[in-house]
Amino acid sequence: MGLGGLATAGALGMPPATAGAAPSDGLAVPPFAPTGRRPRFRRATWSQQFQAGHGWSAQGAGTASSNPVDTAVFTRGSSSVRVTTTGTGVQSSVRRTGMAPMDLTGRMIRLVFRVTDVTHLGKVVFYLGRGGLKDFYSWRVHTRTANPAEYVQSGEWVTVHLQWADVSAASGAYTLSASGDPSVRSGFTDMSFAVYDDAGAPVTYNLQAVELVPDTTSVFPKGVVSVTFDDSQVSVHDLARPVMDSLGMPGTLYNIAEAVGTGGFVNIAQMRSLQDFSGWEMAGHAYADAVHTAGYPALTAQQADDDFRKLREWLVGNGFTSEHFAYPHGEFQKTTDGVPVDLLAARHFTTARSIISETVESYAPAMPYRLKAVTGITDGTGVGGTALAGVTGTGGALDRCARSGSWLVLCLHKVVTGTPVASTEISLAGLRQLMTGIQDRGITVLTVQEAMAYYG
Template sequence: MARHLFGLSPADVTVSQSGTSLVLEPGATGTAWDARTGGTQLTDLTDLLGNPTTTVTSDTYSVIGFYGPDGVTTLYMDFGFAGGRVLMQATDLGSSITSLSADVAGLQAGKLDTTGGTLTGDLTLSGATTDLTVGGTTTLSGVTTFGSRLISPSTYNVGMLAPSRTTPSWRPASISHIFQSGHGWTASGAASSNLNNTAAFVRGTQCASITTDTAGGSANLKKFAMSAMDLTDKMIRVICRVDNMANLSSLNFFVGTSSLANNFKWRLNPITATSQIGSNNEWITITFGWASLNAASGSYSISSAGVPSTKTGFTDLEIQAIGTAGNAVTLDVNAVEIVDGTTTTFPNGVISIVFDDGADSIYNYARPAMDTYGYRGTNYVIVGNLGAGSYMTTVQNRSLQDHSGWEIGLHSYSGTVHNNRYTSYAAADVDDDIRWGKEWLVGNGFRGESIAWPGGEYQATTDGVGIDKIAERYFSTGRTILFQSGYATETFSPGMPMRMRAVSSISETQTGANKPANMIATGGLLDKCQLNGGWLILVFHKITTGTATVSTECSQSDFQSIMAAISSRGIPVLPISDVMRNFN
């Protein structure tokens, strides 16, 4: 700000009263104040030559002239005369008023009125404002910058980019244990336990906690001798958390009789090189059913086709944690529930055939093989790679959707971001990539509701924001590559729709359940899906006409054999989002 001039007008003179006359008082000295009475003296003054002064003295003609403090346009002068202090206004405001009038005129000429208008160039919104409401059609050209990015899902309004939400969110439980006071569950093998832990819970007001020893022993939370349970067409839902996932070697679940002398076992925590089922101290919901049964003991057995000897009459339940060598791990359990399984909607199970990256071999070789059986897939594209090298074009993806009924989902917007993985970026950058990807899908007429995590990594950004929490504002489902032979595959409906488990790296280079020959053999993943009712999500990358040499390649002949094997078993094949729309 600048100093303003006071005085030098014909009225700005020092005078005293003598009877009914005014007498000029040259050389009178006065002080400046910020109020008519009281207030604070203003001492930051200068004379007309710019010399600092704390008082004002009239000249030989009794005229006053000085500069006030920065930005001050009004003050009160006190020369000790009768009548007290007098008001003075800055005398150089004319140019300021002229400039202000010009500014106002410019704003008036460029403003958007209530009937609408056009704003071009760069728009920056900053400060405390968080809500921008626009009605009608809105077109933004140039760069639009928001001063603060809203990451909280509860306050971020994404409008037309939000998912449809026409998906199952929860299935009611026919049997529910939520570990409240008097729950009757006991611990065994644990180094320590707290069966009424009121410090940690997401259901009710407490949970049950068990901690393993450091010697690789199991800590068990169990309840035996209950009324017999029929688990035909049922699946199990567990809500739990682990304090340190790196210290968890195994998370297992058992059902059986006679204090588990007879039991079936599931393994629940698949771990890949890039991801795991949950993060440290994060409450997760795990669902599993008969299609992913791991082992049997006692009088129970599993047939060569993968079918359990019985699905009813169970009186015992147990969840078990085992730590890695030299480490203890704590498991908090807040719910063990029995809910309707996949077979209540899909009696023969259901399969989704999905593709990551968008290689053109999908269009050239996978599509014709699937068209033969009327199968529809989900293709997760990297937008930045479309039409480049050996990648499909936008036109080919539209043909998949419009002519073969496929779903086109998102793998990433940027090829660079895909290669570096979302976990290498801050939340703002991840939000940009996912949002731009959804904008591209919507803008090009694609109706995909699913995202596949690059590299299977969905945990957290570099600044600690859950990647799946960002993406669920734009997509209804998120797909991982969480799979290990003998571990639980996906169920319908999934316990965590943004972390759906899938069988990846289907290739003859593999040796486990994801080797095509093992998959289609008796007792393989296809049999288990059909005969026990699961949701099997099969992930492919490239289809090669020759022999597969890396895990991301599946030979054309193997792919055709898998399609034929699915058809022979009568298992329905649906895109990811179409499965989610089938909830009943």
């Protein structure tokens, strides 16, 4: 079962067919389709789209073969650059040096690329610098892991935004301050898109675009944070709400419909109170408990679509205005019959949040159905997850958000009064530390729904 012509649009994070279009492959028209209030496409201030005569070249000992004008695989214009690696784990790159100096103040880098098969992909790194890359900054664009729900999926065009908050290293005359501030943001003449295979076998990749677009600082000079909670835990109402109310901060609660009103979870009245009196967003996480447990990739496309439909109907029927969603376990890869889950989510919701955090989110998001988020934030010891100190400490996620500008989406689950015993728990004291850390840095706090409304 497939979704026909929706595949390319979905892979680029673009809107699928709306309720006014014909249903795809037997799936019913959604009764509550997304409203279409999505961020407008950001026009590039500088763009390299890899058409004939682009002047970039495939380099590196890790390059086995290349085609600078591949007219067989592309998603813009009539060509892209295609490269196949050697399978030795050595760097392969598409680069250009000696360009006219560029100023990246208030800008982020937009990449559009494709990996034919990610099985033996190691990592993707982007370099920006000068002097033949003697001085450079680098961004870790993507690192392949064992998690099947990764941002880069086989055979799909993906869009990635790289912001100053994401810089992973500096070399030569370039430096990063203790709080993650780059020493230089202009005068760049060199760029390199580098791919490393895992030394097990070659990989083939296509690079379609390297562009500069306005970053989040054009709207929020100190960036913006969305505080989200998964799973409808009642502790969000009882413990998190009073802390956030005292600071005037709203949150987004991603809900499991069948769990609502049962032991340990919020009820409808509490959800309405959060929405109507504290400005919170009541979003979707799954309709059925069993679906939340299994994850959407464990279902057929029809089963997944049915759960999405029931969830939207339940939200609307109970007076909740959000049309935003978070994947259970962060999983959006294909269903058992081969349909990408994010394409199905796009039939019913305006965004869908993952738990990917190799880079942070931006305005506008690169792929609204793979929103990035820092998850498992905890002040527990030896429980895994993301250490709270790494978020609130010097040079951590909050510092980088405030100094570099980004949309930092935080994912929490349960708040406890004692010591956390799992990565899905944060103590009440830890939550206060997190929220005051946001306030002290002057970072704006918005729900996901509010954030997306800025670019209608």
